[in-house]
Amino acid sequence: MNIRTITTVPFSDQKPGTSGLRKSVTAFQKPHYLENFVQSIFDSLENCQGETLVVGGDGRYYNRQATQIILKMAAANGFVRVKVGHRGILSTPAASCVIRKYKTLGGIILSASHNPGGPNGDFGIKYNISNGGPAPEKVTEAIYARSKVIDSYKIIEANDVNLDKLGETKIDNMVVEVIDSVQDYQDLMESLFDFDRIQQLLTGGKFKMCIDSMHAVTGPYAKGIFEQRLGGGVGCVQNGVPLEDFGGGHPDPNLVYAHDLVEIMFGEYAPDFGAASDGDGDRNMILGNKFFVTPSDSLAILAANARLVPGYAQGLSGIARSMPTSQAADRVAAKLGIDCYETPTGWKFFGNLMDADKVTLCGEESFGTGSNHIREKDGLWAVLFWLNILASRQQSVEEIVKEHWQIYGRNYYSRHDYEEVDSQRANTLVNNVQAAMPNLKGKKFGSYEVEYSDNFSYTDPVDGSVSTNQGIRIGFTDGSRIVFRLSGTGTQGATLRLYLESFTGDVAKQNVETQEALGDLVRIAEEIAQIRENTGMDKPTVIT
Ligand code: VG1
Ligand code: CO
Numbered sequence: 046m047n048i049r050t051i052t053t054v055p056f057s058d059q060k061p062g063t064s065g066l067r068k069s070v071t072a073f074q075k076p077h078y079l080e081n082f083v084q085s086i087f088d089s090l091e092n093c094q095g096e097t098l099v100v101g102g103d104g105r106y107y108n109r110q111a112t113q114i115i116l117k118m119a120a121a122n123g124f125v126r127v128k129v130g131h132r133g134i135l136s137t138p139a140a141s142c143v144i145r146k147y148k149t150l151g152g153i154i155l156s157a158s159h160n161p162g163g164p165n166g167d168f169g170i171k172y173n174i175s176n177g178g179p180a181p182e183k184v185t186e187a188i189y190a191r192s193k194v195i196d197s198y199k200i201i202e203a204n205d206v207n208l209d210k211l212g213e214t215k216i217d218n219m220v221v222e223v224i225d226s227v228q229d230y231q232d233l234m235e236s237l238f239d240f241d242r243i244q245q246l247l248t249g250g251k252f253k254m255c256i257d258s259m260h261a262v263t264g265p266y267a268k269g270i271f272e273q274r275l276g277g278g279v280g281c282v283q284n285g286v287p288l289e290d291f292g293g294g295h296p297d298p299n300l301v302y303a304h305d306l307v308e309i310m311f312g313e314y315a316p317d318f319g320a321a322s323d324g325d326g327d328r329n330m331i332l333g334n335k336f337f338v339t340p341s342d343s344l345a346i347l348a349a350n351a352r353l354v355p356g357y358a359q360g361l362s363g364i365a366r367s368m369p370t371s372q373a374a375d376r377v378a379a380k381l382g383i384d385c386y387e388t389p390t391g392w393k394f395f396g397n398l399m400d401a402d403k404v405t406l407c408g409e410e411s412f413g414t415g416s417n418h419i420r421e422k423d424g425l426w427a428v429l430f431w432l433n434i435l436a437s438r439q440q441s442v443e444e445i446v447k448e449h450w451q452i453y454g455r456n457y458y459s460r461h462d463y464e465e466v467d468s469q470r471a472n473t474l475v476n477n478v479q480a481a482m483p484n485l486k487g488k489k490f491g492s493y494e495v496e497y498s499d500n501f502s503y504t505d506p507v508d509g510s511v512s513t514n515q516g517i518r519i520g521f522t523d524g525s526r527i528v529f530r531l532s533g534t535g536t537q538g539a540t541l542r543l544y545l546e547s548f549t550g551d552v553a554k555q556n557v558e559t560q561e562a563l564g565d566l567v568r569i570a571e572e573i574a575q576i577r578e579n580t581g582m583d584k585p586t587v588i589t
Contacts, residue, residue: 051199052196065170067160080200081192086153092123093119093150096150100128100155102133105289108155109208111170117201129224132208135154137421138415142419154171156169159324162296178395181510207223227270239355239436243433255318261296262324264285299412301588306330320431327423336442342371343408344373346445347434363385365394365404365406367410369409369530370408397505457547457563459588461542464535465586471539472539474541475531493522500513527570529541543570543585
């Protein structure tokens with residue numbers, strides 16, 4: 046065995062954020078930077094000897110180089126097998142699927158999700174545990190603690206593995222198995238959805254759809270599933286070739302960044318259904334003909350219609366949403382007589398609830414929806430879920446959403462992001478709001494009266510672990526909310542997120558333009574937090 050032990054010194058900035066460690070590519074290219082973090086992961090695991098690991102990424106720049114390093118380090122650390130995606134590619138949901146299906150110890154996912162890629166873009170790495178989900182906070186904290194004291198890492202001197210060829214090779218005693226990136230995931234989708242019915246919809250001649258993979262990881266998955274298996278035909282997937290720099294784009298499926306798709310779906314010959322996914326395939330945006338479905342509504346609608354889908358025909362055990370996500374899902378849960386959980390932002394908090402069968406569906410306002418079929422959010426799964434509902438209800442997306450509002454009421458919802466704010470100024474803003482909180486209760490802003498305000502903290506109902514400081518909520522007596530939070534995924538400065546939500550049960554008031562409907566709340570947020578002054582920006586950089 047050619048195990049080499051390399052001396053290293055710790056980096057002080059390897060604290061995982063909302064979803065793993067994300068930094069610029071150049072940061073990861075610093076000597077020993079990636080290696081230190083990977084060894085910190087391995088050191089935090091109880092035992093890697095004799096275990097199997099999954100490795101794959103979203104195909105961004107540095108994915109291949111990082112994969113080769115990780116394979117050699119896995120061999121040196123005692124793993125006996127690594128299942129690695131063909132060409133180093135596995136979408137985040139596919140990685141979760143493979144970890145679960147083959148009961149591996151865990152997996153390493155190389156992704157910075159929707160952050161831009163390329164030599165001047167971002168890179169990221171995260172560890173998922175044996176249930177297929179992101180490592181919970183106690184694990185990420187252990188990794189971080191280790192990274193601060195690490196003094197050496199282990200790696201094998203060996204040739205690079207050919208990631209372009211499927212099948213098994215070896216690095217010393219460890220088997221490297223290059224697996225088809227799509228097959229296991231596609232099989233799982235077939236077990237959940239009525240593929241025959243969706244195929245009839247797509248081939249019946251009346252229904253047109255367009256999937257935008259944004260030159261990111263879902264290209265091969267979407268082509269395999271929608272174009273080939275379901276008969277959508279060549280061309281129903283656009284931007285379907287994964288590129289190391291995502292074609293220079295920002296693979297974030299929202300109305301701002303998925304402009305190619307938005308142009309088509311709001312154009313003259315708009316198809317009936319459109320969807321986009323992000324860099325690593327875990328996010329989704331759903332559009333109808335000239336119609337946008339908010340992610341929070343999407344979660345609620347999937348929940349309300351779940352019985353139409355074979356994999357969920359037996360009903361849901363519960364629903365979970367992240368705190369800033371709108372309360373539309375809570376209304377569905379109430380009607381179904383099931384529990385609805387409110388968790389901090391980030392998918393890692395859903396894992397325990399799903400493992401304990403307390404929830405079946407989960408979602409976030411940030412274009413993330415998923416279920417207990419894996420332990421990550423899942424973009425193409427959401428697309429299939431919608432198609433299954435459309436195929437069985439034979440109505441348009443807009444009709445389904447509007448009917449939903451009639452029954453449950455409408456939760457107007459929007460998120461305003463202020464990106465690349467000076468970190469100190471962002472902290473000052475949050476501290477100011479925090480300081481103002483004791484005087485807010487009962488305070489009136491026009492017709493809105495503050496009912497409560499707090500800094501959200503969460504006690505996991507399964508293991509009792511507590512996560513504090515998860516964002517400031519200001520709730521009003523009519524159920525409206527304003528939430529302030531700082532992003533945990535950015536790589537430059539701070540990003541302030543302002544989340545706005547109001548509710549109307551009155552059908553006559555359900556067709557107001559979203560920003561207009563939320564205008565009062567935007568003004569109240571400005572009054573409470575002095576966003577303009579504190580950020581130095583007179584408007585948000587992105588509105589979703
Ligand atoms: C953002 C979203 C959060 C999501 C996270 C990871 O985190 O708000 O809902 O879980 O990204 O998604 P933050 O801390 O920047 O608000 V992904 O698709 O970037 O892995
Ligand atoms: Co993502």
